[in-house]
Amino acid sequence: MSRLLTPAATADVLADTLRAGFDPEAAPARTAVPVPAGELLLMPAAFGAYAGVKIAGVAPGNPALGLPRITGSYLLLDGVNLRPLALLDGAALTELRTPAVSALAVRRLTPDGGPLRLVLFGTGPQAYGHLEAVLAARELAEAVVVGRNAIGARALAGYARSLGVPARAGTPADVAGADLVVCCTTAREPLFDGTLVAPGATVVAVGSHEPTARETDTALVARAEVYVEARTAALREAGDLLVPTAEGAIEEDHVAGNLADLVTGRLTPSADRPRLFKSVGMAWEDLAVAVALYEAALAA
Numbered sequence: 417m418s419r420l421l422t423p424a425a426t427a428d429v430l431a432d433t434l435r436a437g438f439d440p441e442a443a444p445a446r447t448a449v450p451v452p453a454g455e456l457l458l459m460p461a462a463f464g465a466y467a468g469v470k471i472a473g474v475a476p477g478n479p480a481l482g483l484p485r486i487t488g489s490y491l492l493l494d495g496v497n498l499r500p501l502a503l504l505d506g507a508a509l510t511e512l513r514t515p516a517v518s519a520l521a522v523r524r525l526t527p528d529g530g531p532l533r534l535v536l537f538g539t540g541p542q543a544y545g546h547l548e549a550v551l552a553a554r555e556l557a558e559a560v561v562v563g564r565n566a567i568g569a570r571a572l573a574g575y576a577r578s579l580g581v582p583a584r585a586g587t588p589a590d591v592a593g594a595d596l597v598v599c600c601t602t603a604r605e606p607l608f609d610g611t612l613v614a615p616g617a618t619v620v621a622v623g624s625h626e627p628t629a630r631e632t633d634t635a636l637v638a639r640a641e642v643y644v645e646a647r648t649a650a651l652r653e654a655g656d657l658l659v660p661t662a663e664g665a666i667e668e669d670h671v672a673g674n675l676a677d678l679v680t681g682r683l684t685p686s687a688d689r690p691r692l693f694k695s696v697g698m699a700w701e702d703l704a705v706a707v708a709l710y711e712a713a714l715a716a
Contacts, residue, residue: 420712421705423549426516427523429708430701434676438463440646441674443700446625446653453477457488459699467493468703470506476602485540485602486510492706502710511541513705514697515549517675518598518620521643521693522553524678525618525685531557532595535586537607537631539568542600542622547576550598560586560594562607591617599623599631610636610690618691621656625696630655632692634665640692641672641685645701653696 421429434440447458454475461468472488479485488506493499526532532554536543539561547559559576561583563569569585576583588608591597595614599607599621610633613619619640621631637660644650650657651668660666677683685691 420709420716421512422552423512423516423519423545424552426512426705426708427520427549427553429704430513430516430520430675431679433463433700433704434679438676438700440676440698440700441648443646443649443698445649446697446699459702461699461703462495463700463703464495464707466495466501466703466707467498468699468706469493470509470699470702472506472510490702490706492703492710502706502713504706504709509702509706509709510697511545513701514542514600514622514695515545516705517645517695517697517701518546518622518693519549519553520679521620521675521695522550522596522618525643525691525693526554526596527616528554531555533557533593534559535562535590535594535597536560536572536600537562537588537598537603538600538623539563539565539572540600543572544575546598546600546620546622547572547579547581550596551579551581554596556581559583560590562586562588562590596620601631603631604629606633607631609633610639613640613690615688615690618693620693620695622695622697624655625653627653627655627658630659632656632694634660634663636690637670637692638665640690642670642692642694643673643675643678643685644671644694645675645696645698647671647674649696649698650694654694656692656694 459470490504573583592612
């Protein structure tokens, strides 16, 4: 898929969708069905000339068996008559669109005045994809990889060096010197102390869409200017926000804006507070990228 759409081009596709007037707040909700192996996710969307649905399986036990944690398929449909047009690899689509959403947020939430110091949590496919997507959006002075698996962290740091970025494995305390922190893990508890994050830094958290799981702590969320893909989705699924709300540390209106507000310029991020972008993944993003891939394949 990356041969048809680069990370930068994928982010542009999402930005163009929002600039065209699509309202992510009105997008259909994800359906999650528990099954013995994990959960099945159903993610439908429709706009413009197309419709589509992703069916994904999340199997936490798969990595121990040498299998991918997320599997699935994406069915692209004609929006007028719902005739099937294409079947895409759902996991590959997720690995392309999730970093692109993050890169779009990074474009809007980080300064474009010099190389950034990145701290990247995670060593799986999303971590690799996010490294490439961030590089497509900003120049990096350094990348520090933090992972539960030391070998995996060193491997990703080595990959970053192969892309021309000074890189090393690190620890959660490295967030104190970061301009940008990206979290793409399966963690259910906070990964680092949010009081260490500098006032002008940006944190992107994409690893969870469950109300009780989170990668960032209450301290960070309470002091940060928070942006999300859509308030409706975040207040249903984002444990990073729902847990602090349940604790009484923030109110539901703590969210400053959504991705459309940033892309269209309706809101300008603050420069004197940490900025947090919390992503849960939405079906409209899958559809926008699937359409771009389908049309690029037809034109090839």
